[in-house]
Amino acid sequence: MMTNLFSTFDPSTNFSLSLNWMSMMIGMMIIPPMFWLIPSRLNMVWINIIFTLHKEFKNLIKQKNFNGSTLIFISLFSFIMFNNFLGLFPYIFTCTSHMTMTLALSLPLWLTFMMYGWIKNTIHMLAHLVPQGAPNILLPFLVIIETTSNIIRPGTLAIRLTANMIAGHLLVTLLGNSGPSMNMYMLNILIIVQIMLLILESAVAMIQSYVFSILTTLYSSEVI
Template structure:
């Protein structure tokens, strides 16, 4: 039995170093490499996935002059997706369930977009604070609301990813703790429920990485 329900999301360990953060680097060993002159089936599947993501993000980027920008968002999606999947394995710390991890991804990207937008497209950024066709009497309030909604974007991105990853893991942990006290018929039902929850968490891992990357792409397209 765990002394604290949230201890599985604690990055600290019994050692002097926070070794749980190494789970985010394990995915490096899972990247396929070209060992042969002819790419393997695994490599071809990987390339097909990257090309599919490239065309998906290219639709959202309005200006064609920013070529190669999709590589940033594709790499971001793959990185978050791998970290989400690593957390589904036993005894592996889910790095994406920690708020610091999500903030380290969202804040630098959002800050770079803001610096680029206000430096290169200042008039466009000022015009974006005022919705088209809004009454003049409401303009001061709309500017304040748009500014606040813009400032909280990195926080909402981080909280959305962290909360969705924690919720499913907490439910699986709660059901697992009740296993030793159950009889065989209830234990069979519990195992079936755990398998269904793992399938659901796999879908959540893919959806949340996709949502995070798509929202970052949409934020970047607003500064052009």
């Protein structure tokens, strides 16, 4: 029988450990540390990466009139790297290994740069078609070569990212499928090789997202 109405609020536990005041920490455990412990180490690492990318993209663009334009390329880098890393986990679809995804990223950006360049800086775009100091007899061929290289740029961006993602994942899958037919000694070697390949794929995931964003920045700097 309850002797006091307020005795229901007395601390009590059914465990050997005293867990009476653990309820205070449940809310902080649910909330990610990045939000209640700022700046966390992970947050500081990501901020340093963003500032480094901002400085590099800003040096490539070389135009003070386009403030905030580096955010587009930083967001592009973050999006591609996030999807590349997701593809390293089992049973997760790697969207960056398909041309549908990569071409959808490169083609709109390239079309935007081309439209802006030909509308705003027509003379500058025409000058890019003829390298400085080229012989007059080679000018028609150089214009065709430069025009072709400009047209295939979104395709090369998409194919580069797709091919690198497919190659690494395909190699990991082929080696993993050969595991059941190996003996114990070869299986240990296979596990070590797979771990090394996963480390390599992690580096490729970062490098390819960096290359994609850097090349996109270079293409944009040519039309300004």
